[in-house]
Amino acid sequence: MQVGAPATDKGQKSRRELMAIAIDCFARFGFQGSSVDRIARMAGVTKGAIYYHFRDKEDLLAAAVADRIEEFEARVQRACEGADPLQALRSIAEVCADHAISNDRPRFIITLMVEAIETNEEISTQLRDMMRRFRAFVRNWIKQGQEAGTIRGDRDARSVAAGYVSWILGAEIQLYQDPEHFDFRSALSVFLDQLTADLGANVTRAEDPRTRAGRRTEEGADKAP
């Protein structure tokens, strides 16, 4: 689904509007606290209007979650286009930081992720799979760097990826919990310095210039191993 696509179909537009309102409702009242009744009231429509588009509350939330996941994954992937592995690891984290700092929507996903673990199997599965894909995506960048010789080969890529995603998730929660005291930007900057120093250490083989041939990143700061 494309955010900027023209809404030629009135039914589709309403569906998207209802998803946006459901997200706001959920973000304020949690999953248990968001009834179809409450969402309908917030949207200024009848419950019937919601049931026209969605089977039930779970279906509505699952659709909203799928939409958010899709948008997030597209942003992360765009940020990495043409990057080398260490630069990609920086870019992914920076996209997550921008996302977390700039609006309330990520908070919805994070809250739901934690709350749904016990309470909603379908949504929990969606979010669990998103996190698996996220870890795999990071892991693949690390493996690419290891194969290219720009990331040390003696770090287990799976564990580094798991830790990288842990860092981002835990930092987002602390930012939401304590925006005045938790300095996400400073912490992120130090984390990325630590990570790239560690992964770039003990590299035995300089990157083959031919490997870089097709790349389009020209940000000089991050080229050093």
Next chain:
Amino acid sequence: MQVGAPATDKGQKSRRELMAIAIDCFARFGFQGSSVDRIARMAGVTKGAIYYHFRDKEDLLAAAVADRIEEFEARVQRACEGADPLQALRSIAEVCADHAISNDRPRFIITLMVEAIETNEEISTQLRDMMRRFRAFVRNWIKQGQEAGTIRGDRDARSVAAGYVSWILGAEIQLYQDPEHFDFRSALSVFLDQLTADLGANVTRAEDPRTRAGRRTEEGADKAP
């Protein structure tokens, strides 16, 4: 409150039992989904029995949260007794891992932490303050190591501590979300190797044994600005 203390006062014992049941209820149904009615039913008591000990649901949950926080902080502090700073950073993380892997209670706190951000000011404040103390505790260990010359001085202690706590929080959530695919132990081991390699690098001065003499580690948490 001490877990092993003899229950000489029947009223106090009931109070503790009700808190334990409230925690289980909350862990299963979330904050919004845990009414006094439901907690009373799970406990096999009347609502009146709950109101004898607690003003309302918020009061009961706040007491249960305070109890969990106290136990967690005592465990973390015990684990650091007599440790040097880098060892303390390992020990704190290992306590958190044991805590997360061995039982369901930490999940209650993590779920509540995220859910309460928007929905319950009192509990949200308790948990926010716990996280502030946790970050300050870690930060103080890093500063002690920097002063003793065993941790590099060019890393901002506040940012490193923020990242350390982020890692633990995010890893716990992923463990709860996906226990079969998220290998907490392996990820932790690599994280601690990366962290201690980074913090121990560029150290110019060996630790002075006299610096260790007067330490009283248990008071560290609240002294930081």
